[in-house]
Amino acid sequence: MTLPVSPASISLQQVNVELGRSSTAIISLGEADVRFLANKLSGAISLADLYGKTYSVAVFTPDGGTLGSSVTLTGYGSGGDDAFVTIDCSVSAIWTWTRTGSTDAYASVSSGGSSTSITFTLPNFGFTALSSTFSVQGNGNGTIRNWTVQLYNTGFS
Numbered sequence: 001m002t003l004p005v006s007p008a009s010i011s012l013q014q015v016n017v018e019l020g021r022s023s024t025a026i027i028s029l030g031e032a033d034v035r036f037l038a039n040k041l042s043g044a045i046s047l048a049d050l051y052g053k054t055y056s057v058a059v060f061t062p063d064g065g066t067l068g069s070s071v072t073l074t075g076y077g078s079g080g081d082d083a084f085v086t087i088d089c090s091v092s093a094i095w096t097w098t099r100t101g102s103t104d105a106y107a108s109v110s111s112g113g114s115s116t117s118i119t120f121t122l123p124n125f126g127f128t129a130l131s132s133t134f135s136v137q138g139n140g141n142g143t144i145r146n147w148t149v150q151l152y153n154t155g156f157s
Helices: 012-018 032-038
Strands: 071-077 083-101 113-122 130-140 143-153
Touching: 012 032, 071 113, 083 143, 113 130, 113 143
Parallel strands: 071 143
Antiparallel strands: 071 083, 083 113, 083 130, 130 143
């Protein structure tokens, strides 16, 4: 179901149903699921931000692990090529991550930022082997997945 587009005809009960809840469930405009639906991750929010919205279940590619576990993704670079890993999401997700290892590695989305995909890259600067590891969490419409992204670069071979 898609929420109404007319300002006079939308209610929090309809928002609950769109989110897959009972129409009488407790709801707040400021809660995470409602903000994801409205695509308003911060700041003031109103029912007008929900006009015509449809709640989509997030699908991550490749899929990550759930609470307490992660899926390891590995990217290799050699012969002058950068090491990289990309994770896609069918909806805009909030990405949080931390990095250990080479500080030359970077992500295409800052930690806490949102996008439908994120790419982690370890540049190849020459003859020095480098490695970096990211602990990553993606949150798309309340669906949370976890990854460990390992990047290795052997330098020029």
